[in-house]
Amino acid sequence: MDKTIEELHELLTNNFVTSKELVEEALKKSYEVNKKYNAFVTILDEAKETPVSENLLSGIPFGIKDNYSTKDILSTGSSNTLKNYVPFFNATAVEKLLNVGAIPVNKTVLDEFGMGGTGTTGHTGVVKNPWDSTRMTAGSSAGSACAVAAGVYPYALGSDTGDSIRKPAAYCGIVGYKPTYGMVSRFGLFPFASSLDTCGVLTRSVKDAAIVIDNMKGLDKLDMTSWDSSHIHLYQSIDGKVENKKLCYIKELCSIENYENPTEELKMHLENFKEKIKLCEKLGMKVEEISIDQKLLDALPSVYVAISCAEATSNMSNLTGIIFGPRGEGKNVTEMMMDHRTKGFSPLIKRRFVIGSYILQKENQERYLKNAQRVRRLLVDTWKNLFKTYDAIILPVGSGPAKHLDASKDLLTKDTKVLEEHLQIGNFGGFPSITIPDGFINDLPVALNITGNCYDDENVLNIAYALESAMPYKNQIAKEISHE
Amino acid sequence: MSRFTSELVDELAEKLLIGLSPEENKMVLDEFAIIDENLQKVEDIENIKNVEPMTHCLDDFTFSLREDVVTPSIPIKDALKNCEKIEGREVEVPKVVGGEN
Numbered sequence: 305m306d307k308t309i310e311e312l313h314e315l316l317t318n319n320f321v322t323s324k325e326l327v328e329e330a331l332k333k334s335y336e337v338n339k340k341y342n343a344f345v346t347i348l349d350e351a352k353e354t355p356v357s358e359n360l361l362s363g364i365p366f367g368i369k370d371n372y373s374t375k376d377i378l379s380t381g382s383s384n385t386l387k388n389y390v391p392f393f394n395a396t397a398v399e400k401l402l403n404v405g406a407i408p409v410n411k412t413v414l415d416e417f418g419m420g421g422t423g424t425t426g427h428t429g430v431v432k433n434p435w436d437s438t439r440m441t442a443g444s445s446a447g448s449a450c451a452v453a454a455g456v457y458p459y460a461l462g463s464d465t466g467d468s469i470r471k472p473a474a475y476c477g478i479v480g481y482k483p484t485y486g487m488v489s490r491f492g493l494f495p496f497a498s499s500l501d502t503c504g505v506l507t508r509s510v511k512d513a514a515i516v517i518d519n520m521k522g523l524d525k526l527d528m529t530s531w532d533s534s535h536i537h538l539y540q541s542i543d544g545k546v547e548n549k550k551l552c553y554i555k556e557l558c559s560i561e562n563y564e565n566p567t568e569e570l571k572m573h574l575e576n577f578k579e580k581i582k583l584c585e586k587l588g589m590k591v592e593e594i595s596i597d598q599k600l601l602d603a604l605p606s607v608y609v610a611i612s613c614a615e616a617t618s619n620m621s622n623l624t625g626i627i628f629g630p631r632g633e634g635k636n637v638t639e640m641m642m643d644h645r646t647k648g649f650s651p652l653i654k655r656r657f658v659i660g661s662y663i664l665q666k667e668n669q670e671r672y673l674k675n676a677q678r679v680r681r682l683l684v685d686t687w688k689n690l691f692k693t694y695d696a697i698i699l700p701v702g703s704g705p706a707k708h709l710d711a712s713k714d715l716l717t718k719d720t721k722v723l724e725e726h727l728q729i730g731n732f733g734g735f736p737s738i739t740i741p742d743g744f745i746n747d748l749p750v751a752l753n754i755t756g757n758c759y760d761d762e763n764v765l766n767i768a769y770a771l772e773s774a775m776p777y778k779n780q781i782a783k784e785i786s787h788e
Numbered sequence: 789m790s791r792f793t794s795e796l797v798d799e800l801a802e803k804l805l806i807g808l809s810p811e812e813n814k815m816v817l818d819e820f821a822i823i824d825e826n827l828q829k830v831e832d833i834e835n836i837k838n839v840e841p842m843t844h845c846l847d848d849f850t851f852s853l854r855e856d857v858v859t860p861s862i863p864i865k866d867a868l869k870n871c872e873k874i875e876g877r878e879v880e881v882p883k884v885v886g887g888e889n
Contacts, residue, residue, distance in 0.1 A: 392866040485845045499844050528851050529844075599833060606826035609819075617804070624805075627879055628870035637881050638805065646807035654806050655816040659823065661800045662792065672823075675830045677841030682833070684842060734845030758846060 305329050306455040306781050309360050309512045316356045316363050323353035323363030323407070330365035330409045333456045341432040341454065343447035345370045346378050346411040354405040360515050360539075362405030367451050367460030370411040371418055372398050372503075373492035381494045382414045382426030385623045385648030388630055395492025396527065397461065397503050397520045404519055409457065412447030416650050418465055418496040419616060420444055422707075423472065425650050430709060433475060434782035435748050439706035442475040444468040448506045449476040453782040459507045459516050465496045466608055467727035469504045470739040470753060475706035477741045477749030477780055479772075480506050481513035481765070484758045485734030486531050488517065489524030497615035498529075500731040508779040510740065510769040514538035517761075541762040546770040547588035549695045549763075551754075553581065555595045557699060557723050564719055569704030573750050576743040577700040580752055580771070584698065587770055591698070596686060601722045603679045608728045609656075610663055610676035617660030623648070684733040691757035696767050698754050699726060701739050705748035727753060736761040738768045741777040747785045749777070792820050 305326065307315070315321045334347045344367075356363040368374060371381045373391035380386045394402065402408075413426040423431040423446025431446035433439040434454040441450050445462030449472035452460050462469035464482040473480025481504050488503035495501060505516045518539050523532040560566055560574050584591050625632045625644030632643030649657070663672040690697060703720040730737035737755040744750065754771075756764035772778050797816045801808045808816070830836060864877045873880040 389870050392862070392869055486849075525854070529846070529849070531846075531849075599829060603826055603830050603833075606823045607830075609823055610827065621804075626871075626881060627867075631872040635882065637884055640882070642805045642807060645805050649806060651809075651812045651815060654801070654808060654812055655819055657804050657806060658797055658800045658808070658816045659820055661804055662796070662820070671831075672827055674841045675827055675836065677843055678836055678839040679830055679833070681839050681842035682836075684845070732842070732845060 305333060305365070305457050306779075307458065308509050308779050309364060309458050309515050312364050312458065313360045323356060326363065327351050327353050327365055327407055327409060330457050333454070334410050334451070337434070337451055337454045337456055341434055341437060341450050342429050343413055343431055343450040343454070344410045345380055345382060345413055345426070345428055345447070348377065348409050348411075351407055351409045354407055357405055359404040359519070361401065361519055363407070365407045365409040365457045366401070367410050367412050367448055367457060368398060368408050369414055369445055369448050369461050369463055371414055371463055371494040372461055373494070374398055374408065374411065377411065379411065380427065381417045382428065383416045383648060383653075384427045385625065385629050385644065387427060389628055391492070393492065396489035396524045398492065400520055400522065406519070410451070412445070412451060412460055414446060415444035416653050417494060417616075417620065418444040418463055418468055419612075419653055419656055421467065421471060423447075424709065425652050432709070433706045434784060435477060436706065436785050438708060438787070439748070440475065440709050442471040442706065445472050445480075445506060449473055449478060449480070452476070452506045452508060453478050455781040458512055459505055462504050462506050463493055464502045464504050464731065465500045465612060466725070466731055469506060470727050470730075470737060471702065473506050473739045474701035474741070474749070474751030477751075477777065477782060478506055478508050479510055479513050479741075480504070480739040481517065482730060482737045483517050483521065483761050484736045486527075486529045487521045487533050487536075487761065489522070489527040489530045491524055491526035495619040497612040498619060499615060500612060502731065502734070508781075510738065510765055510772050511539065511542060513738065514542055514765050536759075536762060538762060538765055542766050542769045544766065544770045544773055546767055549589045549767060550693065551584055551589055551591045551696050551698045551767070552594045552690060552694045553591065553698050555593050556598055556601055557726060558593070562719070567704065569745055570720065572745045573700055573704045576745070576750060577752060580742050581698070583774055584771065587774060589767070592694075594690065600679065600683055600686065601726070604683065604728060605721050605725045607676040607679045608725065609659070610672050611680065613656045613660030614663045614673050615660070617657045617664060620657070680732045683729050687729060687733055687735065688757065691760075696754050696756040696764055698752060701727065701751040701753050705745050705750050730755050734758050736764045738764055740768050740772050741780065742771075742775060743777075792817065792824065
């Protein structure tokens with residue numbers, strides 16, 4: 305299971321390995337990884353081999369984030385409010401993968417309902433980073449990132465509302481791809497913030513990401529925001545030809561001079577990024593530094609919280625424990641719902657609901673929600689203007705390698721906040737965006753991100769593929785560092 | 789300037805049918821203070837009020853209304869599968885009309 309999808313497919317078709325053996329290996333590895341890093345809500349012991357066809361995914365195991373509905377399989381959203389919920393239907397993306405013979409072997413832990421970036425708020429506990437178990441995986445696709453990095457299988461499904469695929473991929477040294485909004489149907493994905501939610505995948509190579517999304521995407525009558533992408537062939541389009549492609553990076557985020565008292569890790573991360581810019585140039589691409597209004601960038605984290613909280617508050621009002629979920633106690637329906645929601649939601653979710661509710665009050669909408677949506681447009685327009693000149697934007701992911709589990713996210717220094725959160729712009733605009741590993745700091749992986757214009761996924765993946773091919777981090781499996 | 793007070797937080801939580809501990813109440817206030825401060829700066833952006841709020845990420849998004857065709861709905865058995873208390877084909881809840889409860 306430490307191989308790429310192409311390699312596994314070749315082994316299967318040449319009878320060097322059977323689908324049954326792959327399933328057995330993935331299940332065995334699932335138990336090992338769960339014991340060490342707590343990556344799974346459910347391990348599917350009953351998973352069975354499938355016939356190997358021409359489809360590259362046939363006969364190969366994979367993981368599903370636990371906010372995808374899976375028929376007759378527990379689907380919790382990593383929340384106590386759904387700890388016993390078993391859907392009677394599959395999410396469209398899952399159904400499409402099952403139809404080509406892909407084999408789910410586990411459901412992975414997330415931050416509760418995807419509303420977190422640490423991998424620490426799932427109802428089954430903290431997910432640990434397989435490179436260093438004292439560090440976080442980031443989130444919300446924490447278990448998926450952990451499992452793929454640990455070599456349980458070549459890919460796992462994720463969802464991305466702010467950076468929930470791309471940040472954990474970075475912290476775990478793997479690839480995280482969020483396609484253009486609506487390319488993959490959201491039907492059956494537990495909604496968090498519907499105008500930002502995107503289905504995607506975590507893999508160990510760019511080509512694997514292309515293969516998986518080719519099989520997940522498509523117009524779905526059950527998701528009115530999905531669109532016809534039958535003209536897009538991600539895997540076939542990857543040729544690594546990037547000569548004369550134009551990229552840009554943002555000075556305000558990438559210059560060390562912009563940070564007061566930068567940590568050694570941040571310095572190394574940004575130096576490493578600059579080296580990768582030179583690598584892009586060596587590959588024949590043109591890379592330019594551009595400048596963005598700092599005021600717009602500074603507003604970003606709060607704009608994201610305002611929009612996502614408002615949408616989430618509305619989306620999750622159906623979690624009452626009455627028609628599904630564990631029943632609360634009380635002498636009337638209101639008390640029962642109150643008990644269910646009070647006990648079921650974690651403190652993080654509760655505070656986001658309250659903030660969302662305040663923002664949605666009629667008298668507050670103009671100042672908070674509408675202004676946040678206005679900044680969203682200004683940022684997206686700025687990015688779209690850049691895409692008139694540049695094929696993609698290349699930026700470092702986060703301020704360095706994975707954070708320690710005991711370091712609260714809130715303790716991050718104020719001036720690295722935008723560097724930590726800039727991937728959210730990809731969700732504001734629905735842009736295709738991919739994170740690939742680009743180096744190591746103190747034996748821990750760091751990453752860069754490539755984001756392009758809507759519907760330009762082929763171009764984004766091709767640039768990522770060219771860079772990946774010029775670096776030694778493709779298909780890497782986590783090697784846990786020693787603290788002795 | 790915020791009118792976002794501890795009492796208001798509890799009031800909103802009550803409407804959302806969630807109970808907050810004093811610590812959780814304080815966490816909400818602290819987080820909101822940062823949002824309020826940052827969105828205050830947004831007011832200073834030139835001509836911000838002239839910008840059309842963006843509610844959806846695909847600006848070329850089009851959709852057509854489906855034909856109103858009756859399709860099979862889910863079996864009641866499936867719909868009730870995740871409900872902890874049912875009676876026959878119905879969800880069981882305490883009486884909500886015609887009494888104290």
